Amino acid sequence: MLHTPVIKRTLATLPKTYGGRYTVSLIPGDGTGKEITSSVQKIFKSENIPVDFEEVNDLEKAVESVKRNKIGLKGIWETPLTGGSKNIALRKQLDLFAGLSLYKSIPGISVKIPNIDFALIRDNVEGEYSGLEHETVPGVRELLKIVSKSNTERLARFSYDYALKNNRKEVVAIHKANIMKKADGLFKNIIGEIGTKEYPSIVNSAMIVDNASMQAVSKPHQFDIMVATNLYGNILSNIGGALIGSKSLIPGANFGTEYAVFEPGCRHPDVEIAGKNEANPTGLILSSVLMLKHLGLNEYAERINKATYKVISEGKATTKDIGGSATTTQFTEAIIDELKSL
C-alpha cells in the first residue's frame, strides 16, 4: 500500500515568521521552571536564534498566547494534592493529544544499561486523567477512565507517522486489556488495526503494562516506540528517565493538530530544589532542540544538541543529579562556551 507520511495530518501546523523571526510562548511553570527556561533563553541568545519569547505563566494567558503563536516552550506547573493540574488543563484546552518523549542514552552519564534509544508517545487528554470523579456514598468513590475511538485513532496515526518520519520500525501498544477488557482492549485494538491497515511497513505489537515496566528495566533495547494511555505513559516516562540517568534529561513535546508545546518528557517541577541553582536544564534544552527542528531551524538545533552532549560527556560541568557539582548557570555557560568553539 502506498503511504506518504503527511506530517501535517497529525502534527501541529507551523507558525508564521515575521521578518524571519518566530515568536514562541515561554511558560516557565513552577519549581525549577524559571531556572531551566532562563538557561534555554541564554543559549538561544548566544546563538542569535531567530526566536522571540513571549513569557506567560498564567494558565489562561498561556493558552491564549500559544493559540496566537502556535508554539510554546514550557516548564512544569506544580499541582496541589487537591487536584486541578494546570499542566493537564493546558494540554486539554489546546487539544495537544499526543505527548512525545525520547529516551536516548547520553555518553558520559554513568548508568546501569547503556545505548538505550526509544520513544514514548502517550495519550495526553483522556484515559485515567479524565478528571471525572464522584462520590457515590460517603467512603465510596469512583473515577471514570475514558478511552475513545476517535482520540485513540489519531494517537495511533500520530505514532506511526512519527515512526515513518524518524525511521523507527516498531510500535508497541502498552495496555492492561486482560483486566480492563473494553477500555484498554479498545486502545490496544485500534493501535494494532491502524498499524496493520494503514502502515504495513511498521511492525505493530502489544504488551501488558506491568510486563513492559519489567522489560524496560531489564531489556530496554527491545523498545523502539511505545504508545501508551496517559497513566501508563507517566509510569514509563519515569522509568525511562531513571534508566537514562535522571528525570531531568528527557526531552518532550506535546502535539495537537494546530499547536505544539515543548516541555520536559519527565514532568517534574522539582519544587524541592527550586531556587538553588541546582537544576539540570538538559531536558528542557533538548526539548528546545526538538522545537527548533519542528520550526525547520535544523542547524541551530544540531549545534545546541552537539554542545550539550559534549559538555555532558566531558563531565566537567555537569549538575548534581548526574553526579557532577556544577550549578545550572555553570552548566549553561559551559554549553555556551562550547557553542563558540563549534
Added chain:
Amino acid sequence: KRTLATSAPGKFTVSFIEGDGIGPEIATSVKKIFSAADVPVEWEACDVGPIIVNNNTAIPEAAIKSINKNKVALKGPLATPVGKGHRSLNLTLRKTFDLYANLRPAASLKGLKTTYSDIDFVVVRENTEGEYFGVEHDLGDKVEAIKLITQNSSEKVIKFAIDHAKFLGRPKVLVVHKATVQPLTDGLFYQVGKSLEKYQSNVKVEFELLDDYIHNSVKDPKKYHDYVVVAPNLYGDIITDLNSGLSTGSLGMTPSANIGEKVSIFEAVHGSAPDIAGKDLANPSALLFAAVMMLEHLGLNSHADKIKAAALKTIAEGIKTGDLGGKATNSIYTDAIIKNLSA
C-alpha cells in the same frame, strides 16, 4: 493474629491450585522439594474452574469449601484471555475470599548476578478494587472503565502494610498515590493513610506521588530498604512487576501472598507462560518461594529457611533456568535443590 491452616495432628492441609500453562510443572517441583524436605504439609488438589454463575465468573463450590476449610492455599498461575472472555480468575479468587492485601517482597539474591544489585523492596498492593473493579461501559465512540476506591478497603490494606512493617521491623510505610490527578479517588487513599499516621507508634507513615516513587525506585532503590510500600491495585501490580525486573530480571523468581481475614492464598506473581508450557523450561522458584512464604505464615520457619537456602545455593552454583540466563531445565534445577537440601 494470623489465620492458620487446619491441621491434622502435626500436619497442615493446604489446598493446591496448580493452575494453567506452566502451572502443573512448577507445582510438581514444589511437591517434590517439599516431600524431600519432610515438610509436614499435605496437599489437597483444588480445581477452580471457572464456571459462570449469574453471568459472572465464579469458582466451583468444592474449591471454595476446600479453601475455606484449610484456610491456606498455594496457587499456580491462572490464564486470563486478553480483551475478551471470562474475568480474571485471579481476581475472582481475591474477591471470593476478600483477600484485601497482596504482599510482594522483591530482593536481589546472593549468587545471582543482575543489573541492579541492591534491591530489597516490600510492597503491599490493594487487591480487591481500584482499576480492577471490573465495571466498564461501552458508549459507542468511547468506553468508560470505573476505578473504585473505598475508605474501607483502603483502611484495611494500609493498616496491613503498617502492621507488616512492624512485623518486619521496618520503620516506615510509604503510601504511593496520584492524588494530584485523581484527587477524589487517590485522594481518599491518601487521606486514609493520613488518618493512620498514629496507628502504630513505631511505624512512620509517609507519602509519595507515583511519578516520584517510580523514578526514585529505579534510580536509587536503596532509598526504600526500610520501607513497606503500599499502593492502590494497578500501581501495586505495575510496581511489583517492575520490582521483579529490578531484583532478578525475571518474573520467574517473585512470590506473593494474598492476605484476607480468614484465608490466605500464596502464589507466584508470573502468569501461565504459554510460550514455554510443557517444555520443562519453567523456573519453579516463584511458586517455591511463595510456598516458603506460606511456611513462614504457618510458623514452619526452619523448613522455610532450609528450602530457601537450598534454592539460593543451587542458583549460586550456576544451575539456573533459561529466564535467568542459565541452561538448566526445570527438572535439573529441581533435582539440584533437592540435593542441596541435605548438603
